[in-house]
Amino acid sequence: MDKGKDVTIYDLAEKLNISVATVSRALKDDPVVSKKTKKKIFELAEEMGYRSNNFARNLRTQRTNTIGAILPRLNSYFMSTVIAGIEHVANSQGYNLIISQSSESGEKEQQCARTMFNNRVDGLLVSLAYDTDTIRHFDSFLKKDIPVLFFDRCAEHDQITSVLIDNRKAAYEATKHLIAQGCRRIVHITAHTSRNVYTERLAGYRQALEENQLPFDGSLIIRNNLSQEAGYEAAKDILAMPRLPDGVFVANDNCAVSCMLALKKQGVSIPADMAFVGFNNDPVSMVIEPNLTTINYPGYEMGEVAARYLISHLMGGAPMTATNTVLLRSELIIRDSSLRNP
Amino acid sequence: MDKGKDVTIYDLAEKLNISVATVSRALKDDPVVSKKTKKKIFELAEEMGYRSNNFARNLRTQRTNTIGAILPRLNSYFMSTVIAGIEHVANSQGYNLIISQSSESGEKEQQCARTMFNNRVDGLLVSLAYDTDTIRHFDSFLKKDIPVLFFDRCAEHDQITSVLIDNRKAAYEATKHLIAQGCRRIVHITAHTSRNVYTERLAGYRQALEENQLPFDGSLIIRNNLSQEAGYEAAKDILAMPRLPDGVFVANDNCAVSCMLALKKQGVSIPADMAFVGFNNDPVSMVIEPNLTTINYPGYEMGEVAARYLISHLMGGAPMTATNTVLLRSELIIRDSSLRNP
Numbered sequence: 147m148d149k150g151k152d153v154t155i156y157d158l159a160e161k162l163n164i165s166v167a168t169v170s171r172a173l174k175d176d177p178v179v180s181k182k183t184k185k186k187i188f189e190l191a192e193e194m195g196y197r198s199n200n201f202a203r204n205l206r207t208q209r210t211n212t213i214g215a216i217l218p219r220l221n222s223y224f225m226s227t228v229i230a231g232i233e234h235v236a237n238s239q240g241y242n243l244i245i246s247q248s249s250e251s252g253e254k255e256q257q258c259a260r261t262m263f264n265n266r267v268d269g270l271l272v273s274l275a276y277d278t279d280t281i282r283h284f285d286s287f288l289k290k291d292i293p294v295l296f297f298d299r300c301a302e303h304d305q306i307t308s309v310l311i312d313n314r315k316a317a318y319e320a321t322k323h324l325i326a327q328g329c330r331r332i333v334h335i336t337a338h339t340s341r342n343v344y345t346e347r348l349a350g351y352r353q354a355l356e357e358n359q360l361p362f363d364g365s366l367i368i369r370n371n372l373s374q375e376a377g378y379e380a381a382k383d384i385l386a387m388p389r390l391p392d393g394v395f396v397a398n399d400n401c402a403v404s405c406m407l408a409l410k411k412q413g414v415s416i417p418a419d420m421a422f423v424g425f426n427n428d429p430v431s432m433v434i435e436p437n438l439t440t441i442n443y444p445g446y447e448m449g450e451v452a453a454r455y456l457i458s459h460l461m462g463g464a465p466m467t468a469t470n471t472v473l474l475r476s477e478l479i480i481r482d483s484s485l486r487n488p
Numbered sequence: 489m490d491k492g493k494d495v496t497i498y499d500l501a502e503k504l505n506i507s508v509a510t511v512s513r514a515l516k517d518d519p520v521v522s523k524k525t526k527k528k529i530f531e532l533a534e535e536m537g538y539r540s541n542n543f544a545r546n547l548r549t550q551r552t553n554t555i556g557a558i559l560p561r562l563n564s565y566f567m568s569t570v571i572a573g574i575e576h577v578a579n580s581q582g583y584n585l586i587i588s589q590s591s592e593s594g595e596k597e598q599q600c601a602r603t604m605f606n607n608r609v610d611g612l613l614v615s616l617a618y619d620t621d622t623i624r625h626f627d628s629f630l631k632k633d634i635p636v637l638f639f640d641r642c643a644e645h646d647q648i649t650s651v652l653i654d655n656r657k658a659a660y661e662a663t664k665h666l667i668a669q670g671c672r673r674i675v676h677i678t679a680h681t682s683r684n685v686y687t688e689r690l691a692g693y694r695q696a697l698e699e700n701q702l703p704f705d706g707s708l709i710i711r712n713n714l715s716q717e718a719g720y721e722a723a724k725d726i727l728a729m730p731r732l733p734d735g736v737f738v739a740n741d742n743c744a745v746s747c748m749l750a751l752k753k754q755g756v757s758i759p760a761d762m763a764f765v766g767f768n769n770d771p772v773s774m775v776i777e778p779n780l781t782t783i784n785y786p787g788y789e790m791g792e793v794a795a796r797y798l799i800s801h802l803m804g805g806a807p808m809t810a811t812n813t814v815l816l817r818s819e820l821i822i823r824d825s826s827l828r829n830p
Contacts, residue, residue: 193628195628196628242603244607246584374771433776
């Protein structure tokens with residue numbers, strides 16, 4: 147067929163001898179059209195190489211039925227569960243999801259935002275990159291009334307709702323638990339960033355120390371990128387400390403696990419010498435021996451809630467501006483890595 | 489500003505008092521335009537809410553500088569390394585990447601393909617879903633000369649190049665290693681699917697048995713979805729066998745690790761009673777005790793190679809049809825889970 151010229155819904159309607167309206171509805175997956183008819187239309191559309199004219203359709207309906215998600219990295223169990231939750235809701239509501247990755251770079255995040263904007267997504271879900279210091283790149287969406295919602299890694303904005311857990315409280319519980327297990331010198335391993343999740347966890351750690359009359363000691367704070375490699379490095383830093391700590395609270399499980407492995411190799415006994423608590427409840431926390439005490443982070447629910455908010459708004463529900471923050475529950479899961487007096 | 493009317497590059501050029509050509513080049517990230525000018529233009533574009541008119545631009549240049557990737561699931565370490573490899577090449581070549589997930593469903597994969605087609609991607613990278621039984625949904629791309637490339641989970645097609653490892657050889661090496669360690673009754677845990685990766689691994693397992701005059705016994709083949717949960721179930725099946733096996737070769741590490749954990753709980757000693765080999769070399773293979781022998785699967789390189797092939801073709805390189813298959817090297821990594829006579 148002619149590669150230059152695009153096939154139109156008129157061509158499809160004519161060929162199948164049905165109304166253009168039916169074809170158009172079918173292509174939008176409108177339930178009023180029977181599965182059987184849709185199948186016929188989709189098959190012909192595939193065969194003739196039809197592609198919906200997003201541009202023209204936008205001028206008419208301002209809809210593409212596509213949601214965009216910009217994520218910092220796709221390499222964590224937590225993020226994969228969030229995506230599963232988003233997809234579950236998006237699919238059930240007839241929305242497609244396209245994802246792009248900022249690779250923790252604010253500059254890349256701006257490119258991703260441009261791509262999503264040019265793809266005319268109906269709404270955008272964002273978890274901010276490590277080093278994002280401005281969120282002005284979302285203004286173009288808001289100007290067009292395209293809703294933007296932050297989850298997990300959030301920033302304050304009067305037109306953007308944030309869906310997250312109470313990171314401060316979760317970290318407070320984790321640290322309080324270590325103190326209750328007799329820990330007095332507790333290392334906190336966190337990220338080099340001012341992202342909300344990490345500053346809040348640090349604040350919760352600090353609050354627990356203060357409430358228990360333990361001094362806050364900056365030399366016990368280790369900052370890295372929380373990767374597996376960073377965990378091995380952190381173990382070296384810990385072993386190099388003039389006085390060894392008796393507890394370690396790490397801002398994610400991956401880093402906690404590799405740190406534990408390295409310390410075990412050096413003969414450190416966990417939890418007797420050092421009690422460990424991680425964050426996220428990744429499956430690896432049940433593989434490491436002793437099993438890792440951690441914070442159960444409801445990724446799937448977070449994805450569902452974020453997508454439900456965005457879509458209900460797209461379907462004419464409550465304005466996003468009405469809600470500032472949605473906090474999800476998280477809980478401390480106590481396992482052997484921190485249990486000193488079982 | 490008026491939400492109905494779209495801002496054009498003419499508006500931008502006028503406002504900045506520079507040529508329309510410069511604006512157009514800058515928006516395509518053309519290196520001939522200085523960073524400084526680009527910055528000015530991007531900032532104004534953001535501010536005025538400009539969005540590139542993909543439709544019109546396509547009619548002119550047939551380019552969106554966007555690559556699409558359809559992946560079965562985003563929940564594996566392997567897949568996240570593949571994505572990192574794709575992104576590395578795409579970014580360096582000035583292409584954006586949009587990703588969608590088939591969730592292992594052939595039907596969902598067809599929807600994803602439609603979305604990518606409607607978003608007018610310049611090229612498509614696909615790793616097929618578990619239950620995809622036709623690849624006709626990619627014909628519309630090929631008809632428009634939009635290149636499609638399969639990686640890892642592939643199917644035969646005369647216009648589609650496949651990038652993968654030699655799964656048969658890798659499985660053959662893994663099984664041969666178990667036999668060399670004295671295993672005579674080797675269970676193989678694989679997936680309920682006819683996807684190439686699993687049928688090839690089964691064939692390699694079978695070939696190693698035959699070459700060593702060991703009978704192929706269908707009752708030693710366990711089929712599941714290779715999830716963590718499936719690993720726990722597989723352990724029950726193994727313990728229920730009238731005669732226990734002395735070796736287990738699992739088609740992925742996640743499932744191998746949870747199976748090992750469950751068997752260890754029941755007092756099975758690994759590798760003495762049962763030697764284990766997994767597949768993928770996920771980080772968890774270094775966390776489980778004893779560390780898991782596995783096949784190192786070059787995910788990052790696979791992503792790079794796939795993206796490089798697609799983009800070099802887009803930039804007028806060799807036609808895709810010339811290459812049928814690109815095989816990447818993989819290797820057996822021997823660790824304690826299989827070493828019976830160290």
